[in-house]
Amino acid sequence: MSASKEKYTEVQYLEVDQYQPKTRTGRITNYVDTRVGGTGMVREFGRKVFPDHWTFMFGEVALYSFIITVLSGAFLTFWFDPSMSTTRYSGSYAPLQGLEMSMAYATALELSFDVRGGLFMRQLHHWAALLFVLAMSVHMLRVFFTGAFRKPRELNWVVGSALLILGLGAGFTGYSLPDEVLSGNGLRIIDGMLKAIPVVGTYISFFLFGGEFPGNEVIPRLYTLHIFIIPALILILIAVHLFMVVTHKHTQYPGPGRTERNVVGYPIGPVYAAKAGGFFFIVLGILCLIAGTFQINALWNYGPYDPSPVQAGAQPDWYIGPFEGVLRLMPGYLGPIPLEFNIPTPWGGNSVATPVLIPMIPVALIFLGMFIWPWIEAWITGDKKEHHLLDRPRNAPTRTAFGAAVMTNYLIMWGMGSNDLIATHFGLSLNDITYWSRVLFFLGPVIAYILTKRICLALQRKDREVALHGHEAGVIEVSPEGGFSEKHKLPSEYEFWTLVSYEAPEPSGPKTNAKGKVTRTEKLRARLNRMWFEDRVEPVTREEYLEALEHHGHDDHSEGLEAAQSRGAIEQH
Amino acid sequence: MAEHGNGDTGAVVTTGEGASSSYAIDNPGLPPHRPRLADVDEKYAKRSERQVAVLFLISIIGTVLFFVGYFAVARMDAFDDYFEGMTALRVQNTLLGVGSALAMLGIGLGVVHWARTLMPDHEVVEDRKPLRTEAHRAEAEKIVTEVIDETQIKRRPLLRNTLIAAALLAPLPALVLFRDLDRSEDFGVERMRHSLWGEGVRLVRDPVGTPIRASDLTIGSAMHVIPETLREIPGHGTRLAEKAKSVVLLMRMHPDDFGEQISGREDWTHQGIIACSKVCTHVGCPVALYERHTHHLLCPCHQSTFDAAENFKVVFGPAGRPLPQLPISVDEEGFLIATSDFTEPVGPTYWERGHTDPEGDYPA
Numbered sequence: 001m002s003a004s005k006e007k008y009t010e011v012q013y014l015e016v017d018q019y020q021p022k023t024r025t026g027r028i029t030n031y032v033d034t035r036v037g038g039t040g041m042v043r044e045f046g047r048k049v050f051p052d053h054w055t056f057m058f059g060e061v062a063l064y065s066f067i068i069t070v071l072s073g074a075f076l077t078f079w080f081d082p083s084m085s086t087t088r089y090s091g092s093y094a095p096l097q098g099l100e101m102s103m104a105y106a107t108a109l110e111l112s113f114d115v116r117g118g119l120f121m122r123q124l125h126h127w128a129a130l131l132f133v134l135a136m137s138v139h140m141l142r143v144f145f146t147g148a149f150r151k152p153r154e155l156n157w158v159v160g161s162a163l164l165i166l167g168l169g170a171g172f173t174g175y176s177l178p179d180e181v182l183s184g185n186g187l188r189i190i191d192g193m194l195k196a197i198p199v200v201g202t203y204i205s206f207f208l209f210g211g212e213f214p215g216n217e218v219i220p221r222l223y224t225l226h227i228f229i230i231p232a233l234i235l236i237l238i239a240v241h242l243f244m245v246v247t248h249k250h251t252q253y254p255g256p257g258r259t260e261r262n263v264v265g266y267p268i269g270p271v272y273a274a275k276a277g278g279f280f281f282i283v284l285g286i287l288c289l290i291a292g293t294f295q296i297n298a299l300w301n302y303g304p305y306d307p308s309p310v311q312a313g314a315q316p317d318w319y320i321g322p323f324e325g326v327l328r329l330m331p332g333y334l335g336p337i338p339l340e341f342n343i344p345t346p347w348g349g350n351s352v353a354t355p356v357l358i359p360m361i362p363v364a365l366i367f368l369g370m371f372i373w374p375w376i377e378a379w380i381t382g383d384k385k386e387h388h389l390l391d392r393p394r395n396a397p398t399r400t401a402f403g404a405a406v407m408t409n410y411l412i413m414w415g416m417g418s419n420d421l422i423a424t425h426f427g428l429s430l431n432d433i434t435y436w437s438r439v440l441f442f443l444g445p446v447i448a449y450i451l452t453k454r455i456c457l458a459l460q461r462k463d464r465e466v467a468l469h470g471h472e473a474g475v476i477e478v479s480p481e482g483g484f485s486e487k488h489k490l491p492s493e494y495e496f497w498t499l500v501s502y503e504a505p506e507p508s509g510p511k512t513n514a515k516g517k518v519t520r521t522e523k524l525r526a527r528l529n530r531m532w533f534e535d536r537v538e539p540v541t542r543e544e545y546l547e548a549l550e551h552h553g554h555d556d557h558s559e560g561l562e563a564a565q566s567r568g569a570i571e572q573h
Numbered sequence: 574m575a576e577h578g579n580g581d582t583g584a585v586v587t588t589g590e591g592a593s594s595s596y597a598i599d600n601p602g603l604p605p606h607r608p609r610l611a612d613v614d615e616k617y618a619k620r621s622e623r624q625v626a627v628l629f630l631i632s633i634i635g636t637v638l639f640f641v642g643y644f645a646v647a648r649m650d651a652f653d654d655y656f657e658g659m660t661a662l663r664v665q666n667t668l669l670g671v672g673s674a675l676a677m678l679g680i681g682l683g684v685v686h687w688a689r690t691l692m693p694d695h696e697v698v699e700d701r702k703p704l705r706t707e708a709h710r711a712e713a714e715k716i717v718t719e720v721i722d723e724t725q726i727k728r729r730p731l732l733r734n735t736l737i738a739a740a741l742l743a744p745l746p747a748l749v750l751f752r753d754l755d756r757s758e759d760f761g762v763e764r765m766r767h768s769l770w771g772e773g774v775r776l777v778r779d780p781v782g783t784p785i786r787a788s789d790l791t792i793g794s795a796m797h798v799i800p801e802t803l804r805e806i807p808g809h810g811t812r813l814a815e816k817a818k819s820v821v822l823l824m825r826m827h828p829d830d831f832g833e834q835i836s837g838r839e840d841w842t843h844q845g846i847i848a849c850s851k852v853c854t855h856v857g858c859p860v861a862l863y864e865r866h867t868h869h870l871l872c873p874c875h876q877s878t879f880d881a882a883e884n885f886k887v888v889f890g891p892a893g894r895p896l897p898q899l900p901i902s903v904d905e906e907g908f909l910i911a912t913s914d915f916t917e918p919v920g921p922t923y924w925e926r927g928h929t930d931p932e933g934d935y936p937a
């Protein structure tokens with residue numbers, strides 16, 4: 001196959017044996033290199049450039065909190081026994097002594113009370129897991145609102161979305177392990193939701209619980225998922241994710257000196273590595289501090305799982321909120337009419353649990369939409385170009401507005417997950433909150449869309465204003481004629497560049513296909529495209545810029561601007 | 574790659590690069606680098622050095638603090654009084670947390686401060702390589718075509734079709750292997766239709782198991798109840814599964830408070846005492862809260878509200894059905910008993926629920 005590749009010469013082979021490194025570092029490098037070929041890595045990564053911006057931190061936080069979760073979780077496995085066989089509790093926590101409970105709960109209590117540092121590690125594990133999901137979510141929002149998911153990074157966005165879902169899965173399976181009242185009721189809700197699935201739901205529930213809820217099986221099964229299958233998948237996907245980040249090189253915000261063709265930032269060695277490495281310890285330190293001072297999931301308060309008691313006002317982990325909330329939003333009856341119904345079948349009828357199934361639709365849509373969004377957007381905008389420069393969110397008003405709308409929808413579901421706490425805390429009627437939230441569920445996103453779009457356009461206009469007329473310097477001048485005017489300070493050419501270097505295409509009409517026809521989907525696309533681009537603030541043009549320069553005269557020029565002017569002038573010739 | 578600055582740098586951006594010529598000005602290139610204090614004055618550099626060292630020292634102190642927390646505070650089992658034990662645990666947990674936090678933050682903040690103040694802060698420009706070149710793509714395409722050709726799969730459709738059929742079938746055994754995830758003997762949904770309740774089964778208090786007389790309940794009070802036969806079930810898991818179907822809420826209302834009862838249920842109550850399944854018909858949480866003035870039952874999970882006076886109909890929330898009512902009476906000794914099982918499956922709706930009584934075992 002590789003006939004085209006040249007053959008290596010004898011000298012090259014000999015060179016390997018004869019190379020004499022001179023420094024100590026050289027000797028170590030040589031040793032590694034002759035065995036595993038490490039210099040290629042060092043040459044590739046040693047000075048690789050990473051752009052620096054505080055919003056690029058969230059992905060890092062997610063990675064670090066995942067590592068911390070894995071390490072603290074491994075510690076917990078040495079004591080925790082995920083078994084549902086029964087025991088009588090005889091540990092140090094007096095109020096529960098003598099109670100019948102599963103080994104899972106008993107060993108979780110043992111970890112908390114009879115293993116020094118066990119409580120600390122449990123809390124560290126829990127807080128780190130919460131941070132993991134939070135950091136992933138914020139990271140994804142950052143990627144979304146800056147358009148970093150666009151070509152060529154669409155697949156990495158998909159990997160990221162899968163990681164988020166796996167993170168939720170890891171969280172929920174972990175939450176269910178201690179087998180106390182709180183987690184048991186969480187499982188009970190899962191059981192109820194599974195049973196609502198038409199045709200196969202009841203059996204899925206049987207298979208998960210090994211029979212009827214709660215059975216003897218579910219905890220060890222969740223344990224396998226929680227400590228092996230899900231973390232393994234997460235690890236693999238993280239590897240793929242980072243590999244792709246390296247292949248694509250990181251995106252960067254637009255700014256002077258930054259183009260689609262370069263990366264501006266700090267080299268890995270030493271600055272970036274030091275900052276990133278140090279940052280790991282900062283994340284770990286903060287989590288330790290929280291784990292040491294804020295109690296989370298005090299599972300000794302709940303008692304062993306029993307189908308009868310329930311904790312009022314108990315809060316699930318934060319990321320479960322929207323799922324819980326959307327279930328609460330859904331009415332079971334419309335007036336006197338039940339939404340649940342039976343399909344009459346020859347064998348006696350099947351039940352459709354509509355009030356449980358319908359709330360799954362918005363959640364499923366949001367997650368599905370997340371996966372395919374890069375392609376939807378590219379289809380609407382017709383943008384097939386590669387993008388390495390990020391959008392400032394204001395410069396993509398429609399995307400930003402759409403994202404805000406979806407977020408609003410999600411947040412309303414999330415808020416509904418705590419409506420009982422909101423009600424008791426603010427002394428409001430629970431039912432009123434729910435009624436209003438039902439309205440807001442539909443209205444909120446529309447308002448958010450319109451508002452956000454207006455705000456983006458206003459910010460863009462402000463940018464234009466500043467680019468052409470400068471910042472208000474806060475100095476009032478009196479002209480010889482007695483007029484007052486505020487002195488304006490023109491931006492430097494660097495700032496100017498950031499303000500004007502964006503694109504705002506006009507809507508493009510429907511295109512004909514190969515047969516010369518405009519298909520129906522193309523018409524839809526054109527309509528969406530119009531929605532996407534019709535409200536636009538045009539970037540400052542060269543003519544406007546030169547005109548503005550004239551207008552301002554020469555006395556209040558900043559030096560940078562003069563330089564820019566000469567540059568612009570040169571361009572004119 | 575080149576460091577930027579004012580001299581000969583790679584940061585100067587030429588026209589045409591990244592389509593910058595369409596903007597109002599050309600990309601001006603990186604702003605000039607401003608040296609930090611520590612770059613120009615060794616005094617400031619020394620100060621940074623000291624600050625970093627102090628942070629590292631704080632980390633050492635943090636580690637010591639951790640050890641103090643670990644070894645100097647006794648474990649909980651050393652205390653006779655568990656309140657003291659809990660306090661000790663709290664102190665220990667805080668010391669471990671604060672100690673390790675200082676240990677980690679000292680290192681982290683120290684290294685970051687070091688990187689920010691002393692390591693070079695020149696931004697560097699690196700070119701992006703095009704992800705692939707035309708020649709490479711063509712070569713890859715050629716290799717793939719050759720590989721496919723060599724397998725002859727296109728020329729021999731019989732091979733292809735049988736392979737597809739085999740590949741579709743082969744994973745099925747892996748799926749079937751999971752059949753025994755359900756460990757119960759009587760596979761199927763019938764078991765969901767029955768609970769431990771039945772004619773003559775006594776209502777007893779949960780969890781103590783003492784039987785109940787009508788006089789034990791005052792008007793407005795409520796009680797959590799299980800069937801007397803529950804404790805005979807061997808095995809914790811099985812017992813919980815049975816309990817999950819048979820938990821009952823018992824309450825006593827003023828007889829005048831009852832709304833119109835569904836016909837056939839007239840004798841399901843006893844002196845204003847009425848019983849219902851505690852398992853929410855939404856997704857199965859225990860309906861635990863009884864509000865005596867309104868006779869409302871509230872499920873704390875998603876706030877479905879049922880009216881005990883109106884056949885447990887849903888007055889608010891996502892539940893799609895009333896709670897099943899348990900018919901009750903008293904035996905010769907005056908203890909409350911059930912007069913039959915529930916007349917419908919309890920708990921959340923499932924697909925097969927609509928089957929009308931295939932075994933004919935529900936009372937009419």
Ligand code: FES
Nearest residue numbers: 853855856872875
């Ligand atoms: S389980 Fe009772 S309201 Fe959802």
